[in-house]
Amino acid sequence: MNFKDKRYIVLFLAPTVILLFAFLLYPLLQSVYYSFTDWYNFSNEKTFIGLDNYKQLIEDPVVGIALRNTLILTLGAIVLQAGGGLALALLTDSVKRGFKFFRTVFFFPIVISGTAIGLMFSIIYNYDYGLLNAIMRTFGIPEQVWLTENSSIYLVLIPILWQYVGFYFVIFLTGMSKIPEDIYESAQLDGITGLQKAFKITIPLLRDVIASCLTLATAGALKVFDVVYIVTKGGPMNSSELLSTYMYDKAFNGQNVGYASTIVITMMLLGVMITVLLNKAVKKDTISY
Amino acid sequence: MSTLAGTLGIKPSRRSYTSKVFIYALLIAWSCTTILPLIWVLLNSFKSSEEILTNAFGLPEAYRFINYVKLNEYGNINMMKGFLNSLIISGSVVLGVAFVAGLASFVLSRFQFVGKQLFHVLFVVCMLLPQFAVIIPNFIIIKELGLNGTYLSVILPQIAGNLSFAIIMMTGFMSSLPAELEEAAVVDGASIMKIYYRIIIPLCIPIFSTVSIMIFLWSYNELLMPLVYLPIRDMQPISVLLSLVSNAYGTDYGAMMAAIAISILPLLVLYMISQETVIKGLTAGAVKG
Numbered sequence: 395m396n397f398k399d400k401r402y403i404v405l406f407l408a409p410t411v412i413l414l415f416a417f418l419l420y421p422l423l424q425s426v427y428y429s430f431t432d433w434y435n436f437s438n439e440k441t442f443i444g445l446d447n448y449k450q451l452i453e454d455p456v457v458g459i460a461l462r463n464t465l466i467l468t469l470g471a472i473v474l475q476a477g478g479g480l481a482l483a484l485l486t487d488s489v490k491r492g493f494k495f496f497r498t499v500f501f502f503p504i505v506i507s508g509t510a511i512g513l514m515f516s517i518i519y520n521y522d523y524g525l526l527n528a529i530m531r532t533f534g535i536p537e538q539v540w541l542t543e544n545s546s547i548y549l550v551l552i553p554i555l556w557q558y559v560g561f562y563f564v565i566f567l568t569g570m571s572k573i574p575e576d577i578y579e580s581a582q583l584d585g586i587t588g589l590q591k592a593f594k595i596t597i598p599l600l601r602d603v604i605a606s607c608l609t610l611a612t613a614g615a616l617k618v619f620d621v622v623y624i625v626t627k628g629g630p631m632n633s634s635e636l637l638s639t640y641m642y643d644k645a646f647n648g649q650n651v652g653y654a655s656t657i658v659i660t661m662m663l664l665g666v667m668i669t670v671l672l673n674k675a676v677k678k679d680t681i682s683y
Numbered sequence: 684m685s686t687l688a689g690t691l692g693i694k695p696s697r698r699s700y701t702s703k704v705f706i707y708a709l710l711i712a713w714s715c716t717t718i719l720p721l722i723w724v725l726l727n728s729f730k731s732s733e734e735i736l737t738n739a740f741g742l743p744e745a746y747r748f749i750n751y752v753k754l755n756e757y758g759n760i761n762m763m764k765g766f767l768n769s770l771i772i773s774g775s776v777v778l779g780v781a782f783v784a785g786l787a788s789f790v791l792s793r794f795q796f797v798g799k800q801l802f803h804v805l806f807v808v809c810m811l812l813p814q815f816a817v818i819i820p821n822f823i824i825i826k827e828l829g830l831n832g833t834y835l836s837v838i839l840p841q842i843a844g845n846l847s848f849a850i851i852m853m854t855g856f857m858s859s860l861p862a863e864l865e866e867a868a869v870v871d872g873a874s875i876m877k878i879y880y881r882i883i884i885p886l887c888i889p890i891f892s893t894v895s896i897m898i899f900l901w902s903y904n905e906l907l908m909p910l911v912y913l914p915i916r917d918m919q920p921i922s923v924l925l926s927l928v929s930n931a932y933g934t935d936y937g938a939m940m941a942a943i944a945i946s947i948l949p950l951l952v953l954y955m956i957s958q959e960t961v962i963k964g965l966t967a968g969a970v971k972g
Binding site for chain 1 (some may be wrong): 699702703708709710723732735782786790794802819820821822824839844868885903906928929934943946954958961970
């Protein structure tokens with residue numbers, strides 16, 4: 395059906411267009427503008443300072459820490475989240491029973507908020523009441539302070555990785571279900587073993603899925619906020635800071651909102667850059683069966 | 684593949700039996716990492732803090748709901764009020780998105796006009812735009828619109844943030860619907876409004892419910908936006924209250940566990956009744972910013 399009445403087109407699209415421009419596109423331009431200003435605590439005074447914020451950003455040691463942490467998160471996401479998801483999917487695919495149960499259980503953490511998971515893990519790491527120290531006590535090992543400057547980023551990495559393994563698991567499992575059975579059947583006649591099956595057939599055929607998972611894992615690492623905010627607030631001593639938590643701190647704790655906007659723009663540029671690079675690196679010539 | 688192997692009379696060897704056991708052991712072990720922390724939280728939510736310290740793993744001495752009763756009023760944090768606020772906010776976001784996105788999708792899938800392609804580009808860009816990109820300017824926009832201190836200060840930006848995803852999903856669904864019913868309705872002289880409400884909406888119930896479940900989940904779990912835009916304690920949703928719990932409750936870990944458990948409960952129920960939708964929707968919506 396093809397309607398052409400212009401009045402309805404305008405009337406029905408207007409709310410969408412207004413909302414998108416008012417709360418997404420216009421503010422995006424504002425963010426770019428703010429990133430060139432000195433602006434403290436949302437006051438009425440903004441001073442245009444050109445690229446000074448960007449210069450400060452390059453020299454800021456905390457930004458260096460945040461970038462290093464983001465890199466750790468990204469690598470962790472690619473190797474352990476996507477890799478773990480792939481491993482679990484291969485395992486589940488090779489057994490007949492329990493597929494539904496495993497999928498239900500593995501996916502559930504994704505439904506829970508980062509806030510609840512963060513709170514849960516901050517209790518797990520707690521000195522007096524935490525699960526880890528309770529385990530230590532049972533084995534007679536002295537209790538430990540878990541969240542230190544050296545360990546903090548890895549300890550916040552654990553809940554984030556744990557939460558999303560099930561996501562990649564489902565994506566890979568869906569990809570595997572699309573591989574036709576007869577490929578495996580002919581391989582089985584040739585006497586292929588389970589491991590060979592995984593590495594010689596399944597993984598090569600899943601290349602496209604793996605490529606999109608890499609992009610998702612990297613983009614996802616840049617968006618992390620909740621868990622880190624709850625477990626460490628970026629501390630101790632900025633050691634687990636991410637660009638998102640640092641931006642929050644700068645913007646909403648009475649500091650330079652202009653500088654916070656600079657961090658925002660940097661995060662966006664990084665996101666776009668990584669996505670473009672990854673898409674170039676993994677050339678997509680689609681596999682047809 | 685196993686069917687063919689079976690008909691050819693290839694018997695599973697002893698080696699494949701032990702590897703099966705090994706695979707199940709791994710899969711069950713990973714399931715435990717999901718299930719055990721949740722059970723640990725649930726069990727400890729019935730204990731007092733002293734009991735958590737002395738008996739970290741075991742069953743509670745008695746199933747007392749004292750920790751849950753406490754949630755009703757803990758300093759100025761009222762979890763039950765938080766639930767109500769979450770319901771008001773997320774409910775409004777879901778209804779708002781369904782209403783606005785429904786109209787827009789109807790136009791995009793059924794009307795012919797110049798520049799339609801441009802709208803598709805707009806929605807993809809807006810969907811990929813991460814929410815932190817606009818969190819600072821929207822703070823000012825909300826103030827200028829006189830919305831600060833109202834529920835609308837988080838509802839409107841959340842509607843805008845979820846619109847593009849909803850429109851992309853709904854337009855795809857509506858375009859695939861056959862047009863015969865509408866053609867017949869036009870012949871009978873039905874107005875466009877009537878076609879939308881009497882024909883399109885009833886046919887689109889499945890996609891409306893999928894999109895609504897997803898958006899409810901995202902909105903319920905959203906932390907950053909209400910944390911920044913809703914400073915009034917009585918109006919804050921459950922996610923923000925949960926982020927305050929570890930400071931406000933001091934060492935009352937039993938109550939903290941109860942707070943986590945009760946915030947997860949609605950998600951668990953939603954997941955149990957609409958698991959397929961949730962899994963499909965969350966994997967489809969992974970690219971959302």
